[in-house]
Amino acid sequence: MPTQAAELVFDEATKVYPGREGAAVDHLSLTVPAGEICVLVGPSGGGKTTALKLVNRLIPLTSGYIRIDGRQIGDYDVTELRRSIGYVIQQVGLFPHMTIEGNIGTVPRLLGWDRKRIRERTGELLELVGLDPDKDRRRFPAELSGGQRQRVGLARALAANPALMLMDEPFGAIDPIVRARLQDEFLRLQQELRKTVVFVTHDVDEAIKVGDRIAILREGGTLAQYDTPQRILEQPADDFVADFVGRDRALKGLALRTLGELELSPAGGDDGLPRLPADTSLRDALALLIAERRAALLVVGADGSPLGIATREDLLT
Amino acid sequence: MSGWLVAGGGGGPVIPNFGKPNGCLKNNGWFCADWVREHWGDILQPALVQHIELTLIAVGIGFGASFLLALVGFRFRVFDLPLGAATDFLYTIPSIAFFQLLVPLTGLTVTTIEIALISYTLFVFYRNIVTGLRGVPAEVLESARGMGFTRRQTFWRVELPLAMPVILAGVRVATVSTIAIATVGAYFLYYGLGGPIFDALGQPDIFRTELVAAGALAILLALAADALIALLQRVLTPWSRIR
Numbered sequence: 001m002p003t004q005a006a007e008l009v010f011d012e013a014t015k016v017y018p019g020r021e022g023a024a025v026d027h028l029s030l031t032v033p034a035g036e037i038c039v040l041v042g043p044s045g046g047g048k049t050t051a052l053k054l055v056n057r058l059i060p061l062t063s064g065y066i067r068i069d070g071r072q073i074g075d076y077d078v079t080e081l082r083r084s085i086g087y088v089i090q091q092v093g094l095f096p097h098m099t100i101e102g103n104i105g106t107v108p109r110l111l112g113w114d115r116k117r118i119r120e121r122t123g124e125l126l127e128l129v130g131l132d133p134d135k136d137r138r139r140f141p142a143e144l145s146g147g148q149r150q151r152v153g154l155a156r157a158l159a160a161n162p163a164l165m166l167m168d169e170p171f172g173a174i175d176p177i178v179r180a181r182l183q184d185e186f187l188r189l190q191q192e193l194r195k196t197v198v199f200v201t202h203d204v205d206e207a208i209k210v211g212d213r214i215a216i217l218r219e220g221g222t223l224a225q226y227d228t229p230q231r232i233l234e235q236p237a238d239d240f241v242a243d244f245v246g247r248d249r250a251l252k253g254l255a256l257r258t259l260g261e262l263e264l265s266p267a268g269g270d271d272g273l274p275r276l277p278a279d280t281s282l283r284d285a286l287a288l289l290i291a292e293r294r295a296a297l298l299v300v301g302a303d304g305s306p307l308g309i310a311t312r313e314d315l316l317t
Numbered sequence: 318m319s320g321w322l323v324a325g326g327g328g329g330p331v332i333p334n335f336g337k338p339n340g341c342l343k344n345n346g347w348f349c350a351d352w353v354r355e356h357w358g359d360i361l362q363p364a365l366v367q368h369i370e371l372t373l374i375a376v377g378i379g380f381g382a383s384f385l386l387a388l389v390g391f392r393f394r395v396f397d398l399p400l401g402a403a404t405d406f407l408y409t410i411p412s413i414a415f416f417q418l419l420v421p422l423t424g425l426t427v428t429t430i431e432i433a434l435i436s437y438t439l440f441v442f443y444r445n446i447v448t449g450l451r452g453v454p455a456e457v458l459e460s461a462r463g464m465g466f467t468r469r470q471t472f473w474r475v476e477l478p479l480a481m482p483v484i485l486a487g488v489r490v491a492t493v494s495t496i497a498i499a500t501v502g503a504y505f506l507y508y509g510l511g512g513p514i515f516d517a518l519g520q521p522d523i524f525r526t527e528l529v530a531a532g533a534l535a536i537l538l539a540l541a542a543d544a545l546i547a548l549l550q551r552v553l554t555p556w557s558r559i560r
Contacts, residue, residue: 079465079467082465087463092456093456093459093460094457094460095460095479096457096557097479097554107465140555140556140559143559156464166463
């Protein structure tokens with residue numbers, strides 16, 4: 001693929017499984033701009049995983065088109081197509097008989113890279129996903145924890161520097177604390193790498209946290225809404241979407257904004273207010289005010305210098 | 318080395334030469350080191366070499382044939398049941414009867430023994446190869462497919478290596494059991510370690526030292542083969558011992 005990140009277009013993409021009534025994915029049309037994370041979310045039966053697997057042709061399209069940087073996926077040689085797309089699944093699917101290095105080097109080997117280049121790339125990726133390039137390289141997957149295995153899965157998908165990544169509930173089987181950490185690290189990585197990512201989850205909170213855009217699919221595989229997290233929370237297209245994102249969508253919306261985005265009133269001396277850094281989400285800030293029964297807080301910069309005061313009303317408007 | 322006929326019935330076989338009629342034969346105790354020393358070169362060692370040969374050929378050809386059959390049974394499920402049933406059936410034939418059945422076709426030859434031995438290995442090999450290949454986790458296959466492995470690459474680089482622990486377990490069982498069954502072939506043809514065993518049994522008074530010596534060699538051979546394959550397992554599939 002020509003560019004660092006590819007634009008992905010679903011154009012009336014439809015999948016009907018033979019012998020099954022109704023479509024799994026029904027005339028799905030949406031565009032994922034290059035370098036953005038598009039989260040497919042929805043109830044089971046919404047066809048999110050099917051839609052994902054249409055892209056690397058693990059499932060063949062019934063009708064419609066999918067294009068990567070303008071080229072139809074059907075025009076690629078299928079193995080070539082798959083080798084050019086990063087693929088991460090929930091159960092990771094590492095090769096148990098290969099070392100971590102062997103696993104990460106899988107696609108580069110298929111592409112015929114030389115040993116030295118693969119070795120360098122493996123070290124680079126281990127470091128990137130927070131593993132130890134010296135110690136972990138020679139270990140087998142069975143020697144790693146679930147979280148570490150998923151990191152290796154991510155590194156393996158990134159190995160040949162694909163312009164497009166498909167991630168099917170990548171953090172679904174991991175406990176909540178590790179999951180939150182992996183999400184944060186993934187977002188940090190994405191800041192750097194700027195891949196185009198299609199990310200499937202059934203967890204609305206994860207979708208809001210991870211997605212630049214969210215596509216909500218309803219039963220029967222039709223698109224209910226495709227929008228930024230903010231707009232989905234603030235202006236759900238219909239009752240289904242409102243219902244799906246939950247009654248607490250206003251609170252979820254607070255999680256998307258930080259104290260630094262508010263207009264603060266000037267700080268006047270040290271008045272004993274709770275101090276919070278500017279990158280704290282409004283949701284966490286509000287939670288603190290409620291817990292401490294306070295009406296306002298002092299927003300501070302990274303160096304601890306006061307930036308201004310935010311009141312409870314400021315947070316809520 | 319010559320193929321003495323030691324059949325139970327018909328026609329007084331030539332009694333092998335037990336050397337100087339020394340104390341060993343006269344006393345006929347359970348074990349007489351003198352006899353073993355004296356006849357290592359002309360009886361025991363050749364029998365041992367023949368036995369190893371019998372086993373290697375049977376296991377080698379048996380594995381090759383099973384591998385091809387297992388590929389068919391693995392790729393095309395419809396063939397799995399009949400192929401499995403056929404190898405099961407071969408395994409149920411009592412060995413003496415099997416050798417006897419083959420004699421009219423292939424005569425009193427090493428080939429007859431090999432055919433029977435090979436047939437017995439099919440049962441273990443076929444089952445283990447198919448089971449090993451089927452045991453590869455679905456998510457591993459999915460990620461292989463998703464990363465752009467061709468079908469052939471998936472087989473050689475993923476399915477077969479992951480089936481190796483089960484396949485090697487089969488090699489172990491088949492080898493050890495072939496070493497044991499191969500002694501029975503000497504009921505028809507003086508060949509392998511079964512030769513001296515049946516020879517000893519054929520004596521009017523059962524020559525104990527020869528029986529014990531040849532029997533012990535068969536046991537030691539089986540143990541050595543077992544240990545060797547166990548070592549092979551460790552070397553070839555280091556990952557399978559984790560956890």
